Amino acid sequence: MSTAILTGQPVPGSSIEGDLHALGFDVRPAPDVTGAETLLAGVPAGERVAVVDARFVGHLHALRLGLTDPRFPLAAIPGAVTAQPAGRPALIRALARQHTTGGGTSGQPAAGPEPGGAATAATAVDSLADRVVTALDDDGADVHRPELGSLVATVPADPRARDEARRAVSAVDDEAVRLKSAVKARDGFFTTFFISPYSRYIARWCARRGLTPNQVTTASLLTALIAAACAATGTRGGFVAAGVLLLASFVLDCTDGQLARYSLQYSTLGAWLDATFDRAKEYAYYAGLALGAARGGDDVWALALGAMVLQTCRHVVDFSFNEANHDATANTSPTAALSGRLDSVGWTVWVRRMIVLPIGERWAMIAVLTAATTPRVTFYALLIGCAFAATYTTAGRVLRSVTRRARRTDRAAQALADLADSGPLASAVARVVAVGRPRRTAPISAAAGAVLVVLAAWVWGPSWWVVLLAAAHVLLAGEAVAYPLKGALDWLIPPFFRAAEYCTVLILAARSEVNGALPAAFGLVAAVAYHHYDTVYRIRGNAGAPPQWLVRTIGGHEGRTLVVAVLAALLTAAQFTVALTVLAVAVALVVLVESIRFWVSAGAPAVHDEGEPA
Numbered sequence: 334m335s336t337a338i339l340t341g342q343p344v345p346g347s348s349i350e351g352d353l354h355a356l357g358f359d360v361r362p363a364p365d366v367t368g369a370e371t372l373l374a375g376v377p378a379g380e381r382v383a384v385v386d387a388r389f390v391g392h393l394h395a396l397r398l399g400l401t402d403p404r405f406p407l408a409a410i411p412g413a414v415t416a417q418p419a420g421r422p423a424l425i426r427a428l429a430r431q432h433t434t435g436g437g438t439s440g441q442p443a444a445g446p447e448p449g450g451a452a453t454a455a456t457a458v459d460s461l462a463d464r465v466v467t468a469l470d471d472d473g474a475d476v477h478r479p480e481l482g483s484l485v486a487t488v489p490a491d492p493r494a495r496d497e498a499r500r501a502v503s504a505v506d507d508e509a510v511r512l513k514s515a516v517k518a519r520d521g522f523f524t525t526f527f528i529s530p531y532s533r534y535i536a537r538w539c540a541r542r543g544l545t546p547n548q549v550t551t552a553s554l555l556t557a558l559i560a561a562a563c564a565a566t567g568t569r570g571g572f573v574a575a576g577v578l579l580l581a582s583f584v585l586d587c588t589d590g591q592l593a594r595y596s597l598q599y600s601t602l603g604a605w606l607d608a609t610f611d612r613a614k615e616y617a618y619y620a621g622l623a624l625g626a627a628r629g630g631d632d633v634w635a636l637a638l639g640a641m642v643l644q645t646c647r648h649v650v651d652f653s654f655n656e657a658n659h660d661a662t663a664n665t666s667p668t669a670a671l672s673g674r675l676d677s678v679g680w681t682v683w684v685r686r687m688i689v690l691p692i693g694e695r696w697a698m699i700a701v702l703t704a705a706t707t708p709r710v711t712f713y714a715l716l717i718g719c720a721f722a723a724t725y726t727t728a729g730r731v732l733r734s735v736t737r738r739a740r741r742t743d744r745a746a747q748a749l750a751d752l753a754d755s756g757p758l759a760s761a762v763a764r765v766v767a768v769g770r771p772r773r774t775a776p777i778s779a780a781a782g783a784v785l786v787v788l789a790a791w792v793w794g795p796s797w798w799v800v801l802l803a804a805a806h807v808l809l810a811g812e813a814v815a816y817p818l819k820g821a822l823d824w825l826i827p828p829f830f831r832a833a834e835y836c837t838v839l840i841l842a843a844r845s846e847v848n849g850a851l852p853a854a855f856g857l858v859a860a861v862a863y864h865h866y867d868t869v870y871r872i873r874g875n876a877g878a879p880p881q882w883l884v885r886t887i888g889g890h891e892g893r894t895l896v897v898a899v900l901a902a903l904l905t906a907a908q909f910t911v912a913l914t915v916l917a918v919a920v921a922l923v924v925l926v927e928s929i930r931f932w933v934s935a936g937a938p939a940v941h942d943e944g945e946p947a
Contacts, residue, residue: 334359335381337400338372340461343387344495352393356401358383366431366461373428382424383415386460390498391486392507398479399486402597405477409466412488420474427468431461458490484510512537515595522683523693528587535584536591546593550606553585557614561621564703567628575621576704582614583696605932608870609863611692616641616859618699619712623852626708634851635843636712638858642835643716645862647723649752649828652869654730656748657741657824690722734821741819749818751868751878752827755810756889762811775813779826782809783833786894790837794844795901795909799837803898806833807891830890831865837894842913847906853913860921861893867928876931883927887920 337358339350353360363369369384376382383400389412399410406420416424469476485502489495515536516529539549560578563571589607593599623637687694698718702711755763782805789802813826835858842854864887868878878884888896893916900912 335383335401336361336372336376337383337385338363338369339385339387340365340369341387347387347390349385349387349389352396353383353385353400355393356397358400362387366428369461370425370428373425378421379418381415381417382421383413384424384428384462384465386412386462386488388458388460388488388495389413389486390489390495390502392484392502392505392510394507394511395481395484395486397511397597398481398484402477402479403599405475407469407474408477408479409462409469410479410481410486412460412462412486414462414466414469414476423469423472423474424465427465427472427474430468431464458488460488463488482510482514511595515591517590521691521693522687523697524587524691527697528584528693529591532584532587533591533595535588536595539588539592540596544592545603546589546596546598547600547603547606549585549589549592550603550610553582553589554610554614556585557582558617561617564618564621564708565624565628567625571625572708573704575618575625576700576702579618579696579700579703583693586611586614602933604874605870605928609866612645612862612866615644615692615696616862620852620855622703622708622711623855629707631707631709632851633709633712634855635839636709636716638839638842638851638855640712640715640719641855641858641862642832642839643719643723645835645858645865646828646831647719647726648869649831649865650723650727650730650825653749653752653824653827654734656752656872657745657818658734658739660742660745688722689726690718695719731822731825734824737821739821741823743817746817746819746823748872749823749827750814751872752865753814753818753830754827754865754868754884754890755814756887756892757885758807758895759811759814759889759891762808763815766812767815773820775816775818775820776822776825776829778809779813779829782806782813783829783836785809786833786898787836787840790840790844790898795841795906797902799841799898800895800902803837803895807895810891834861834890834894838897838913841897841901841909845901845906845909847910850906850910850913853910853917856917857897857913857920860917860924861887863928864920864924867924871931879924879927879931883923886923893920 335356335358337353337360339353339360339362342364343350343362350360361372363372373382373384381401385400389396391410391412395410396413399408399413400415402408403417406417407423408415414424466476483505484507485498485505487494487498489498512533515533517524520529556578560575560582563578564575565571589603593603619637619640623634626633690698695715695718699711699715702714785802786799786806789799793799810830818824818826838854838858839851842850864879864883871878887893896916897913900916901909904912
């Protein structure tokens with residue numbers, strides 16, 4: 334159980350002790366700094382501890398936001414500060430300094446109520462909790478301060494201020510604010526207007542019954558897998574059921590995040606489940622559609638694999654661009670300024686969010702087309718929509734990159750290098766050619782290698798010419814990553830590598846013209862794509878890329894491309910299908926075992942995406 338140290342003299346009629354008990358704290362009073370230090374020393378090292386002013390007046394949800402969010406080692410609101418085990422030493426030092434600083438004011442004005450109930454600056458009062466926060470700030474500690482909005486959190490200076498604060502608390506519906514804050518601030522049109530108005534109430538229903546976000550996430554996955562199984566029946570009834578279940582899965586997908594925000598149940602395992610299951614659900618559904626079409630005599634495996642390749646490459650473009658630019662200095666451009674002006678016009682925001690076909694709009698389209706048409710029509714519409722969205726977003730980002738004067742950091746360059754997924758062959762080439770001054774042709778080299786190997790596969794199919802040009806792709810890939818990726822367009826290098834690998838596998842499997850080759854290729858690309866998504870989520874959590882031994886074991890992007898080309902040229906079509914299957918299983922086993930081991934370990938980050946992925 335967490336411990337709350339309640340400092341100062343208790344106030345008759347105050348609800349603070351009951352509120353802290355409701356949040357799971359064991360409340361212990363401390364009359365002064367010495368008493369607080371004594372109680373802090375007695376709290377087990379592995380528990381959360383909070384220091385709260387006994388005069389605090391505010392909403393229960395304000396306390397919840399300030400004192401129970403598991404993502405931050407240190408957090409504070411006016412009148413209260415909390416530390417998890419990682420932040421405990423800083424809290425101890427800050428509390429010890431209060432013996433020497435004396436009474437004084439907090440240095441941080443307490444928040445008081447406005448007529449509308451919002452927290453605002455009021456008369457500063459002597460609050461030990463606020464003095465501790467000031468000391469933490471002086472020490473350079475990273476103290477999280479949640480956005481309270483209209484919620485009240487204050488330490489009143491006198492009885493009159495206390496009465497005003499209590500009236501402000503009564504004027505704001507704590508539960509309504511909590512429900513509203515459970516919904517992402519930035520969502521797509523379909524999610525905002527067709528899902529969130531009721532999914533937030535499902536999230537509250539789940540919270541009141543003790544369900545966790547991980548359980549809801551798992552339910553969403555199971556629902557999507559059942560939808561894929563229905564689609565695989567190939568019957569009209571199966572397709573209708575699949576569409577309905579896919580939408581139900583998306584509702585649960587929204588609910589799990591809203592439940593996490595509603596109850597602040599963020600976790601490492603939840604981050605991994607939420608990050609990976611969306612892709613698993615969608616691509617499993619593609620496979621179900623392809624199986625259903627095959628039952629009706631229509632082979633759409635190439636379309637299913639093409640949709641997965643296009644969607645994955647779109648995501649890599651998003652991830653690479655964001656990683657390259659999120660901490661760049663002088664990161665402005667005329668294109669970005671125009672985008673900001675367009676965002677100030679209400680209707681353009683929704684249009685621009687819809688045309689990139691985010692997950693809500695995309696799944697709604699897939700569900701409706703599955704129920705009303707055929708898998709082939711569904712995949713055609715999906716490919717056209719995603720291709721348009723990819724062209725629109727990529728063109729805009731290229732234009733931003735060439736018009737902005739951004740200086741990219743070493744961290745961004747390392748993130749792009751990790752996303753590139755270069756194996757031992759490309760790394761060896763990079764070490765040889767990394768002489769002299771860095772060149773600005775890295776994206777050109779990556780694009781040239783990708784075009785060469787993909788065109789060779791398209792023109793010749795399984796042949797030694799493809800092997801030769803795959804070897805050229807290895808050389809060009811090594812040249813592309815020989816220097817730090819700090820160029821204006823270097824963020825395009827990982828997408829070029831993804832497109833080269835995935836498209837080569839797709840085309841060679843299609844050109845083998847044997848049953849089973851494309852499903853096997855689908856499995857291989859899915860296993861490799863999982864590895865690439867896993868890399869992204871680790872980078873987002875500041876946990877670095879997967880270990881180098883893993884990248885070397887599965888060959889890197891260039892090694893896998895070369896191996897597939899050699900297998901296609903060396904083996905018969907039937908043998909090639911078996912080889913693709915074995916390769917898919919081997920890659921999947923290695924990356925899944927290592928990924929699961931990492932994400933369930935104590936050192937993994939709890940990363941929760943607050944934007945809607947494309």
